[in-house]
Amino acid sequence: MNIDKKITNDLVANDVSFVTTVPCKQLAGVIDEIDQCEDIFHIPSNKEDEGMGLCAGAWMGGKRPAIIMQNTAIGVTINTLATLTQFYRMPLPMLISYRGELREPVACQVEMAVHTKALLAQLNIPTYHFHHQSDVEEFDNILKYTYMCNKPVAILTDANFWGGYGDQ
């Protein structure tokens, strides 16, 4: 099974029915899969902190939410993670494309990559790093863990996990 389908199936199996996304080239396949999935309401956001607001509301309304975004978003959302998601103790799985890692063609992406894990650690956000495709097997357990502990949880997915950048 391809990883886009596996991730979508795990979301559905864990009753995640509200997903917001800010796109990334690496995430295009999984975003397409989620958009076509009848069991998930997909709402694109214009900015990641807006998306976290949508997820907070959806969760208080009885739906399990998730956000899909790039790691650059960690720089955008620190205030929201601290003063909304964490302060009110809300669960939020964050599927994050980890740009600026091995096989990255764009130098500027490395500038946020070097801060990503440090920022997540500073925020005490449980963080998982998918580097090989087989790492996706943990996704189901990570979702269960997130909704058990009511915390934001980061799943960093690098270029190697997604199979590189094609011809780049």
Next chain:
Amino acid sequence: MIRSEILREIAPILRDQLVVCNIGIPSQELHAIDDQPSNFYMLGTMGLASSIGLGLALAQPKTVIVIDGDGSVLTNLGTLPTIGNNAPNNYILMIIDNGSYGSTGDQPTYTGKKTDLAGMARAAGCDNVVVVQDVDTGTALQEAIDSGQSTVMVVKCDSGNAKMPVITMDPVIIRDRFMKAVAS
């Protein structure tokens, strides 16, 4: 009228609804005037009231009223296209537009100058946008609820704040009692 006078007047309408209230003095005023478990007070995160309310309205069928401000909408302008393209009929965004950042000392915002929030909401795809004078807020809000249609209200009023205590309620309690009110 200033915001607190409007909130005092519409409190009987808000009491029976799910309310997501903007950060800072607006939440302090609503909390002091008529605290309800069905009020979600934002203690931080400027700009996200409209987004939290939209997620809530999309997730369940009860009417959701967001009390927002001109400064907060300006800080999260991306919310307007998301509302314009997705808002369900149970979503009411009430922007108290006093042309100033009330919680930080009434510094002017651009809506007191050339910027027109109602025009921006319409351009973003919001279908029902009404501009309301402060004294008409209660009537317009009741009409929006009764219409069963998603509505953006831009309420024009004077700048100014009532002196109210800071909310000391724990955020998890605010959230927990709000979720129980949503589910009841």
